[in-house]
Ligand code: URP
Ligand code: ZN
């Protein structure tokens with residue numbers, strides 16, 4: 001099966017140029033002008049359009065068991081919705097329950113993900129600590145292509161990682177050449193503030209943002225960054241929602257620390273007024289952590305993206321429908337945290353980023369795809385338009401438009417946080433592993449067509465040397 005994309009302008013994170021792209025056997029086989037390709041290829045007319053690397057959403061939670069329920073979007077429906085929006089790969093999360101062996105959880109998530117119709121990979125969360133976790137982290141890195149470990153600094157009494165866990169896990173990740181990632185919110189503070197609000201009789205969704213003010217996020221981001229600095233491990237801070245966490249990242253980067261920041265499309269575009277809506281269903285549908293913030297934070301986040309202190313855009317796609325959200329009708333602490341967006345991220349970023357002049361098309365490619373591929377070590381296999389790369393592409397129609405709505409989206413959720421937003425700039429075609437899976441509004445996906453993507457560690461020799469020093473064994477690694 002081969003595909004010949006003609007007439008378009010290829011846009012990468014570095015440059016834009018007129019070129020045809022020829023894909024064969026799931027890979028990009030040629031990029032250039034006037035390609036002489038074998039007969040029989042399916043032809044895509046990309047006239048007047050951009051040909052870009054497919055989006056990578058580095059933060060999703062398909063069918064996550066969470067807060068007493070299970071996210072409504074599974075790996076098939078979620079990756080299909082992503083493809084409809086130009087996203088050709090997700091990085092989801094294995095989240096073991098405390099005391100659950102990491103390998104057991106990893107195998108469970110791998111099984112759940114078999115039905116995915118686009119490529120996927122997994123960060124693995126460290127939610128507890130003992131010698132078996134220490135051992136399983138090595139197995140995951142060396143045998144299962146995991147190079148990132150996640151730490152939830154919030155969700156006390158459930159999956160929260162305290163400082164002891166952070167220190168142990170960060171140290172181990174460094175030995176293994178893996179990157180650490182954190183959900184930065186001080187879980188102790190959230191717990192205390194929640195209780196205070198309930199005691200005052202504030203039990204509706206408006207209590208959710210009040211229990212998680214920006215300082216709670218800024219403190220945790222700074223703490224994780226400083227722990228990572230002392231232990232000399234790279235750090236990726238997920239879903240930065242406020243000026244305070246961005247400042248912590250910016251400060252550390254200006255000191256030369258290897259810290260990366262992610263921002264969600266939702267945090268860039270939705271503000272905290274949603275929690276003051278008196279319709280419980282509407283307000284609860286927006287309950288996620290960290291919460292949507294006041295507009296001043298959105299301005300700061302856009303500047304963070306533009307200045308290069310925030311690197312990736314994600315969605316934290318974690319869908320719960322109204323009946324699930326209703327669990328917290330009388331107590332905001334019980335509203336399952338999460339919102340959707342995997343289908344809309346690319347279009348809302350193009351419209352509000354490129355369409356407003358905040359981002360160039362190349363910067364758009366960087367923040368929606370290339371930077372994630374580079375940070376998580378799968379570049380140039382992903383995130384590039386180059387010979388030998390996976391043929392995961394999006395043909396982007398800058399003149400096309402669509403009005404986002406839960407009535408028409410492909411996501412398995414009854415709500416859309418971007419409801420009613422008309423965006424200019426949409427994917428006309430999405431190519432996954434060389435196959436046309438989205439064409440002019442029609443999805444043509446196959447359950448199970450997605451593949452698990454191995455992500456190699458960053459510094460295996462360095463990691464091996466650290467490990468050998470710990471065990472006082474020779475490494476066999478010779479310096480020139
Ligand atoms: O509210 C959210 N973000 N739900 C998903 C879990 C997480 O914290 O990322
Ligand atoms: Zn989180």
Ligand code: ZN
Pocket residue numbers: 059060061316318
């Ligand atoms: Zn998340």
